[in-house]
Amino acid sequence: MAPDATPDEPETGAGAPVAPRIVPVTTTLGPLRPTATSGQPADAFVEYCLRLADDRLVLGHRLSEWCGHAPILEEDIALANIALDLIGQAEAFFSVAAEAEGRGRTPDDFAYFRDDVAFRNAMLCELPNGDFGVTIARQFLWTALQVPFTKALSAASHAQLAGAAAKAHKEHVYHLRHAADWVLKLGDGTPESHARVQAALDGLWPYTDELFYADGVDAAVAALVGAPVVTALREDWARTVEAVLRQATLSVPVADWTPAGGRLGRHTEHLGHMLAEMQSLARAHPGAQW
């Protein structure tokens, strides 16, 4: 220290000549890559499988949130069963994607180490559970499409993909029976159950349009392995849904707006929150086993 330095000067470091050290982000996070949130993906087949798997993982997780909260014990078990079916299906489709991708990623990597912009699920699947009517309506609307879709997909020429679809199809047939039975009971039940499930259908209806989103990915995979393009199943879906709603004394909603973008990684704010909880354990303890 210089002898003429003022001893009373507070040592705040203000005016110090040394510039603050700036650590480049890349030294802590690794090289930054652009996120693929739009445009044509590198591998249409992998993308197609991720769309199938992400719908199932996200909806399966949402259903699992009912565990311990469903109206009665038997329904608690039923919803947990369906959740497990869907998560199992997701694992199968992730495995197909992982093998096709050939980068050594596992189903867990896809489930727990991707951020929301990398998820390819339809937004219908990520919406909060709401009341029991919302959960049932969401399940019914989504599953009514999966029954004919997985049936068509089980005829694809890719053996692993077709096998996963055939197994999923059997499960979806039961899931639809369960959901449709509940739509009938709620719609044709008490004035309150009718009003609640009708409100649920009205609120969810705009999100059903996205289930029929198709782009170059679908066309490429249809040409490659004979996989179905979902747009061809829209009338089939509408017939199933309308027949059940009519029998349940519910009216078929009309959507005056439709959101889009889930298949390209643009989601509602709900997905990020859901993933934060779903992925927290795997990220806090990577590779944990029991």
Place this chain on the structure above:
Amino acid sequence: MDALAAPADSQWPLWEVFTQEAQGAPHEHAGSVHAVDAEQALQNARDVFGRRGKVISLWVVPTEAIVASAPSDAGPFFDPGAEKAYRHPYFYKVPKGIRVY
């Protein structure tokens, strides 16, 4: 109101569930489920009892349709059979080729 009185049952009606694990085997009592109608009873039975084992068939029966013997019936109903060996098929041989469950 008597605070100790049994609360009214707020659950749905009870159904008894019977499961069959192999063709030709009897349907055996597995337990019970709550449900508002037969279709829901079948679905709940499937979810509670049919998802883990090798179940190939399910029966559901309204619990109230089952008539049971009372504990006090046990003596008159069952005891007299014990010493009447001639009522039991002990004196026959089961022919070869007959499967016994």
